[in-house]
Amino acid sequence: MNPLLYQVNTRVLLYERGVELGRPATLDDVPNDFLDDIAARGFDWVWMLGVWQTGEAARAVSSANAEWAVEYHEALSDFTPDDVTGSPFAIVDYGVHRDFGGDVALAGLRARLSERGLKLLLDFVPNHTALDHPWLVDAPQRYVGGTEDDLAAQPQNYFRVGDHVVAHGRDPYFDGWPDTAQLNYRHPDLRAAMTAELARVAARCDGVRCDMAMLLEPEVFTATWGDRSVPADGTPAADAPFWPDAIAAVRAQHPGFVLMAEVYWDLEWQLQQHGFDYTYDKRLYDRLRSGDAAAVRGHLAADPDFQARSARFLENHDEPRAAATFPDPAEHQAAAVVTFLCTGLRFLHEGQLEGRRVKAPLHLRRRPDEPRDPVLAGFYDRLLGVLADPVLRDGHWQLLQVSPAWEGNASHDSYVVAGWSVDADSPLRWLVAVNLSDQQAQCRVVLATVLGAGETVHLVDRMHDDTAYDRDVADTVAHGLFLDLAPHGYNVFDLS
CATH class of the missing domain: 3.20.20.80 (Glycosidases)
Structure with a gap:
């Protein structure tokens, strides 16, 4: 889930x-x-x-x-x-x-x-x-205490409650939160x-x-x-x-x-x-x-x-x-x-x-x-x-590999591509591809082991007006799915 x-x-x-x-x-x-x-x-x-x-x-x-x-x-x-x-x-x-x-x-x-x-x-x-939590009076042992020297040297990290000095809540990298008391x-x-x-x-x-x-x-x-x-x-x-x-x-x-x-x-x-x-x-x-x-x-x-x-x-x-x-x-x-x-x-x-x-x-x-x-x-x-x-709520997610669209084109390194299927043994049902760079980029998505049987894979981009594409399964398995996305472009493909 x-x-x-x-x-x-x-x-x-x-x-x-x-x-x-x-x-x-x-x-x-x-x-x-x-x-x-x-x-x-x-x-x-x-x-x-x-x-x-x-x-x-x-x-x-x-x-x-x-x-x-x-x-x-x-x-x-x-x-x-x-x-x-x-x-x-x-x-x-x-x-x-x-x-x-x-x-x-x-x-x-x-x-x-x-x-x-x-x-x-x-x-x-x-x-x-x-x-002003009641424990500061009723159960002071539940707090981190300090000394008069602590209060004098670090007034931003300590405060007084009656005759006690208590630490403000904080993490190790910053001064204390002045409206809190450290447990x-x-x-x-x-x-x-x-x-x-x-x-x-x-x-x-x-x-x-x-x-x-x-x-x-x-x-x-x-x-x-x-x-x-x-x-x-x-x-x-x-x-x-x-x-x-x-x-x-x-x-x-x-x-x-x-x-x-x-x-x-x-x-x-x-x-x-x-x-x-x-x-x-x-x-x-x-x-x-x-x-x-x-x-x-x-x-x-x-x-x-x-x-x-x-x-x-x-x-x-x-x-x-x-x-x-x-x-x-x-x-x-x-x-x-x-x-x-x-x-x-x-x-x-x-x-x-x-x-x-x-x-x-x-x-x-x-x-x-x-x-x-x-x-x-x-x-x-x-x-x-x-x-x-x-499938996107209860299915199986996996990161997918990409390769250069052609020799010498390194823009595939700008991609993050993942897939969703009903379970780990089922063919891909969704493919999500994102170009995170501010340049046009191309890649081929490696799908050799995750496509279902059939001659054609039908892809519908559900985030872009249901734009549809058909690709030959054998060619896609052999060479990968070619993508060409604008700067910060993305596809969310529903596959069948």
Whole structure:
């Protein structure tokens, strides 16, 4: 199964809905028409980002941060301080935000999604909590502490809670996130508490996206925090990986629960082995941004199980809008064809389908008005229509080899070509070819072992007005399928 996931910024959705209604909106007010449209487009999952309870501390930090304020004004020409809500990842409690209708409203939304065959994905933020989380007072041993010297030398990385100094959450390469407090995964009490929190979340949805999941890996955590993470109360430090036991415990209560990890630094395979169903594939995204077809092919040649458990995207709430990253519509479309007609989870972000270009900061409740891009909107409509084919959802994907179209022509190196069949032993049913370069390019696709029997192979390009071609099977097997594509051109052929 290669599922389709649609990400929604809950705060923005409810703010815009509230403007329509003339009153604050809750999850009960998410329109059925909105859910119907997501289901009709073929999505399997809806990720409602940012439903959990946040507090005033995060909002105060977001309001006072001068660097973030620059982003607010860049995103909203009419920005006002009332637009600041604070980060949805500075969580006070894994209860649904009071402003959104609480747990009852979430249960109602989940039921409405289920009626349409849609599953609900929510956030789990394992690395840190908000600055006003009750554990900071009630269970301070669950946090990474610091000294007065740490606070004096690194005020950007530490803060005071009563008579304690506590670390801000961070990764090893940057200063701390000033609206967060760092949890201590070397303390067994914290591990038990976070396993219970994950189970609590799992009771209210079908899956979670785990924020910065690799920060909990023992080698990363110890490298970041060192001796500061040794439990100060004399409890023996826990140094085994957290995720395998936590995932097993949650699945014992909720069989079939799905976990997706935000993960970088070549730790994707490691987290898959810990039990994650899907892991972010930022490597593919980065290679597509560089336009390096050879690097894309090399990445897609990795272990098939790794490929099938990769989450592919062109944008999300952390990355710039795809329409801004790939301002040339042809380049955008070529990258999207590679990304979403590959095996794995296909992950699309709200606004991407309409060609939005402004990345709205997550600290804000609203985004700017933007016109719909008819070219990109039409492209994504066609792409989602193609992705409805069962072979592209449940079939067998493979990377195909290409060769020079003629001696001395090296432009075949610009191609990424893949095929889909019903299963590994069946003939090819779809062929996807993309020229990732900014030059006209030619190639021959090696099809000697994957074409079905018959005299003629019929190819219909489902992304280009069903343009059809007939090719002799014997000649195609002997010499390969000749392709000649414009810069950033692509074919999505339905074969029979």
